[in-house]
Amino acid sequence: MNAPSSLEAxxxxxxxxxxxxxxxxxxxxxxxxxxxxxxxxxxxxxxQRALAALRHCQRCNTxxxxxxxxxxxxxxxxxxxxxxxxxxxxxxxxxxxxxxxGLYYVLMGRVSPLDGIGPGELRxxxxxxxxxxxxxxxxxxxxxxxxxxxxxxxxxxxxxKSRGVSxxxxxxxxxxxxxxxxxxxxxxxQALRERRTLDP
Amino acid sequence: MNAPSSLEAxxxxxxxxxxxxxxxxxxxxxxxxxxxxxxxxxxxxxxQRALAALRHCQRCNTxxxxxxxxxxxxxxxxxxxxxxxxxxxxxxxxxxxxxxxGLYYVLMGRVSPLDGIGPGELRxxxxxxxxxxxxxxxxxxxxxxxxxxxxxxxxxxxxxKSRGVSxxxxxxxxxxxxxxxxxxxxxxxQALRERRTLDP
Numbered sequence: 001m002n003a004p005s006s007l008e009a010x011x012x013x014x015x016x017x018x019x020x021x022x023x024x025x026x027x028x029x030x031x032x033x034x035x036x037x038x039x040x041x042x043x044x045x046x047x048q049r050a051l052a053a054l055r056h057c058q059r060c061n062t063x064x065x066x067x068x069x070x071x072x073x074x075x076x077x078x079x080x081x082x083x084x085x086x087x088x089x090x091x092x093x094x095x096x097x098x099x100x101x102g103l104y105y106v107l108m109g110r111v112s113p114l115d116g117i118g119p120g121e122l123r124x125x126x127x128x129x130x131x132x133x134x135x136x137x138x139x140x141x142x143x144x145x146x147x148x149x150x151x152x153x154x155x156x157x158x159x160x161k162s163r164g165v166s167x168x169x170x171x172x173x174x175x176x177x178x179x180x181x182x183x184x185x186x187x188x189x190q191a192l193r194e195r196r197t198l199d200p
Numbered sequence: 201m202n203a204p205s206s207l208e209a210x211x212x213x214x215x216x217x218x219x220x221x222x223x224x225x226x227x228x229x230x231x232x233x234x235x236x237x238x239x240x241x242x243x244x245x246x247x248q249r250a251l252a253a254l255r256h257c258q259r260c261n262t263x264x265x266x267x268x269x270x271x272x273x274x275x276x277x278x279x280x281x282x283x284x285x286x287x288x289x290x291x292x293x294x295x296x297x298x299x300x301x302g303l304y305y306v307l308m309g310r311v312s313p314l315d316g317i318g319p320g321e322l323r324x325x326x327x328x329x330x331x332x333x334x335x336x337x338x339x340x341x342x343x344x345x346x347x348x349x350x351x352x353x354x355x356x357x358x359x360x361k362s363r364g365v366s367x368x369x370x371x372x373x374x375x376x377x378x379x380x381x382x383x384x385x386x387x388x389x390q391a392l393r394e395r396r397t398l399d400p
Binding site: 003004005006007009010012013014016017018019024026027028029030031032033034036037039040041042043044045046047048049050051052053054063064065087088089092108109 | 203204205206207209210212213214216217218219224226227228229230231232233234236237239240241242243244245246247248249250251252253254263264265287288289292308309
């Protein structure tokens with residue numbers, strides 16, 4: 001004799017969340033039904049509302065409820081700079097630096113052949129059209145310095161350079177505040193290779 | 201400029217799940233909206249259906265979609281035995297032993313003064329009424345051997361014994377297949393204290 005079918009279905013549905021296995025899903029379902037029905041109702045409503053409202057910005061591809069997001073519509077950003085990031089979270093991280101005033105393009109992923117995600121799945125043609133609009137003068141690639149992020153950066157830079165677009169990549173090296181003793185050898189080797197000549 | 205309000209609301213709503221903090225909630229929300237809208241819809245539906253359908257069995261207090269659950273209605277169970285467990289998961293664990301054919305009472309929690317859960321919150325009056333129905337001859341307390349589970353067992357046994365109900369507690373000791381070398385000292389001390397005389 002198993003759990004009621006609506007409970008089984010809820011446990012199964014919770015497994016669509018990343019990092020949630022059968023045990024966690026069971027614990028979550030019992031918790032919601034026993035201790036937090038109000039939260040469960042809010043979650044159901046939140047999912048429905050987000051599913052109905054969220055779409056991708058026609059210009060930068062991030063999540064928005066409008067045709068074009070507020071940042072792309074803002075007249076205060078430098079439209080000649082286009083920064084390419086993997087996710088909306090990465091875009092937020094860039095914004096929090098207060099060191100960038102250009103626009104963005106959010107890939108919503110990365111080239112990852114092992115997961116079956118190639119340039120076609122990422123809709124890079126839309127990025128290309130965006131970068132070649134005649135206003136953008138430099139594309140700054142800010143994908144992660146992981147293997148997939150690096151492969152994505154390489155692919156993007158080749159694609160953009162072949163169209164005559166000027167491309168740059170955010171620097172890598174020892175983190176600010178980082179001690180050499182605690183930096184991994186790969187990072188240190190790159191920091192050495194990509195050293196900058198100091199003004200005399 | 202922040203995320204769209206429906207996305208913010210979804211991230212906030214996901215935090216009602218146990219063990220999900222702000223970072224996980226953000227990751228879950230982006231994953232669902234970008235990669236698994238079908239799963240998000242299933243989850244919203246599953247929550248709604250469970251909220252509408254699930255209630256507590258009038259006899260054993262577990263989740264059910266009917267007035268009384270199938271197990272309590274079954275004529276094949278020994279109605280003179282009542283096993284008290286903390287959660288429906290614990291009940292499933294007991295069933296998987298195939299060593300018990302009596303009925304259950306699910307506390308849906310444990311006495312935990314630090315969390316503000318006392319005997320009143322657990323509705324122990326309903327268990328008492330169930331145990332004193334004239335059919336039950338023995339109540340087997342199968343709460344966890346944690347501090348809270350032990351406190352709950354102590355409280356329950358005092359309460360039931362004062363009403364003249366026969367009460368027992370599942371045994372504790374070295375796990376089957378367990379090696380003394382890897383058993384903690386507390387468990388071993390209890391196993392020694394609660395040793396059984398073997399038939400000569």
